[in-house]
Amino acid sequence: MGFASLLQLFTLAAIWGGSFIFMRVAASPLGPVALIEGRVLFAAVTLLIISWIVKKKLPVKGNRKHFFILGLFNTALPFLLFAYAAQIMNASSLAVINATAPIWATLIATIYYKNQLTKQVLIGLVLGVLGVTLLVGWEALKIGEGAILPISAAMFASFSYGVASNYARSAPKVEAYANAHGSMWAAVIFLLPLCLFFPMRTPPDIDISIAVLLLGIVCTGIAYILYFRLIVEVGATSALSVTFLVPVFGILWGYFFLDEQIGFNTLLGSTLVISGTMFVTGLTPKALISATREKYE
Secondary structure, eight states, X not given: OOHHHHHHHHHHHHHHHHHHHXXXXXHHHHOHHHHHHHHHHHHHHHHHHHHHHHTXXXXXXXXXXXXXXXXXXXXXXXHHHHHHHHTTSOHHHHHHHHTTHHHHHHHHHHHHSOOXXXXXXXXXXXXXXXXXXXXXHHHHHHHOGGGXXXXXXXXXXXXXXXXXXXXXXXXXXXXXXXXXXXXXXXXXXXXXXXXXXXXXXXXXXXXXXXXHHIIIIIIIIIHHHHHHHHHHHHOHHHHTTHXXXXXXXXXXXXXXXXXXXXXXXXXXXXXXXXXXXXXXXXXXXXXXXXXXHHHHO
């Protein structure tokens, strides 16, 4: 992986790690539904403008069902659940729980597709469960009786990404950029009726407005562009390593901007989750170096 690609990788991780900060800031004042409707709408418009510039037409015909499935499980549902959890939980904890998506994907594949559960995968699952238990248990102690719903929402959001990942295995072969663009518009449509039942709580001030704009345009729209560029440059396997960096930036941004404390439980829990995800996906440092070499040979 060259310096430019490495810089893109860290930039993408920093952007996605920042998304949990913006959700933490804006979820309570606006409400989860209004926040995420704004996020996906600004992201969809950003991707639409880029599509016009590069003359890339969205292949809607024959792919509506596909876009709606992706829009539900890979966008609307996890975004909404994380926003709900962000009203109470720390941004750093959410970023770490988000990193368990590959673990959920592997567990679902093992059950649904009857994939063999190897020793390496089993170790990864155990490490991931221990890491999340450490984080969630500590978070529950701090929050108290109201911890069950937000923690469950965050876990189910990560599970939803796992569902989407498994769906993608047998989904229609559509270009990655089109998947992102189409699923964003599908998410906009999914969430629109909910806005009638869960309207915006308070009109946004300038800080909240900026948070929503950055969340939609930068953390979603532009982030997807960076991710797809990275896939083209270094391959899908190496690009997936961003999963391990997002919690690091989520923890750092939470500490610097929201005064969230970095305790022993956060460091140990995140280390266990990241290690577990590496075992499950097989993305060890050695495997990443090997995949990058193969890309350029």
